Amino acid sequence: MMTSPSPKFHLLSESGLRVGHLNVYHLLNKVPDISSFLNIEHPCIHLLGLSETRLDYRMSDESIEIPQYFTFRRDAVKQGETGLAIYIHSSIQSITTRRSDLESQSVESLWVEISHSKSPSLLVGFIYRNPTATYAWYDEFLVMLDKVADSKKNILLLGDFNIDLSKSHSAWESTYSLVGLHQLVNKPTRVTSTTDTLIDHIYTNRQDLLHNVSVPNIGISDHYPVLCTWSMKLPRHAPKGHTTIQYRTFKRFNKDIFLFDISCAPFSNVYSFNDPDDAMLAWYNIFMPIIDKHAPLRKKRVKHPKLPPWLTKDVIGAMAIRDRLKKEKKFDDFKKQRNRVKSLVRSAKKAYFDRLVETDKSTSMIWKAINEITNKSNRKTDNTTPPISPNVFNTHFLTLAETLAQSSGCTTDNFVCSTLLSNLCGKKLKPDDNFSIPPMTVLDVGKCISMMANNKSTGRDNISPCLLKLALPYIVEPLTYIYNLSIQKNVFPTVLKKAKVIPLPKVKDLSEPNNFRPISILPLLSKPIERHVHKHLLKFFNERDLLSHSQSGFRPKHSCHTALTKLFDNWLTAINNSE
Incomplete structure (x- = not known):
């Protein structure tokens, strides 16, 4: 099998906004090629316009999705149109808006505006002119460009115009000159065995701000892409070719030495504390230096976004x-x-x-x-960086519970049990019914830690299930003591309450904190006591029939299927009773 090294084009060396266009001719079939091109290209292309996408309403955004990019599209809706799309890098999502008001109904076009406080605004347009277009197309093109020029902003226009500028074309040259544009591509963009034509163009009204125009020999379609760099400042979080991840390295990990150090650790000191917070902190102060020694935290640069796993x-x-x-x-x-x-x-x-x-x-x-x-996996949980600072997220999420409580008219200080709930509990509970949490045994703690999945996410302490399982014989007893002390004192250790919060977008708009839902990842050491309390609380509810029979969520042997089955039974009964 013939192989060669991964291609690295190194076409756009200058800093700035990197823009390109390609006549892709059926995008759906070329998504792997476009994904490879965008993810391997260094530095990355911020805007890539595609013409002749041949997309329609049956093809969702997910079917053409590429990691780190979001899309605008204009599908073909009438005869003569072939469809346009733009891939926009997540780093400029916050400064990119679609300008539908500039798009002509008669000229197949897509326009976006790049607005950054430190640079003049830029209007970027992508055009496709069908080779069968009549002379009326030129008039409509001028009408559209007049509207764009009225904005008094910088203009960058790319596309497949199907006008061969390798030959003299005075009529077209006078047309784009009327609106102050200059064409900058000077190499053939469609090369076949019989013809070399220059039909993919780049136009601008500011030649001094456009650099590094190139036509790379990429065989994705019968056209070559046209690329350029526009001089402008981008947001600080614009990509620099890599991202950084933190992880524990096991490169020099020695299991026997690790277990020896754990066995010699003074975990007995934990028993001298009567406060759950102090006992838990003492346990951490003993355990953390050992795992930091044997599996230290490291930062690693990830040069490129993750390619699809099948793209070998x-x-x-x-x-x-x-x-x-x-x-x-x-x-x-x-x-x-x-x-x-x-x-x-x-x-x-x-x-x-x-x-x-x-x-x-x-x-x-x-x-x-x-x-x-179907290309629908984790489309809302990709590596897109929201244009919101962590402090704004923290403030929003910390005040969320209080805001919801106030909107319902109650707080933790003045909570009043509803009449419906009071009546239900009064009927179900006996006067001497009291809920109490039994102490945990060493077996309970050991079983819970042993059953943890090895790929479970770690909290702020970065302690993985593998390390806990390995050290289990030496840490299970002091942990059991801490959990039972917590139950006895009715205090949950503060360090186990601190979560690593990940904001996941609920919609495409990433500009508002309300458009995110927080996923809180607590330390793994909080799980044994959490599950112990849950187990006995659920048992108490079930024995006294305190849960509604209609509740299917968060209950063993209940699911969406059981809820739907109950609904269908009720509907069929009603139908049979002519109700």
């Missing part, structure tokens, strides 16, 4: 060979290699999804495979 080195290498063959104008070999790339993509996808389902036949893995096949 063989596929990327085959794409590089395809591009090279087109560059060398070996068109017969290029067509064969292009078909081979398509076949490799299909085979790689099939092999990955077969492996995903066959290795673990659980329902969750089957859904994961289905979501990845």
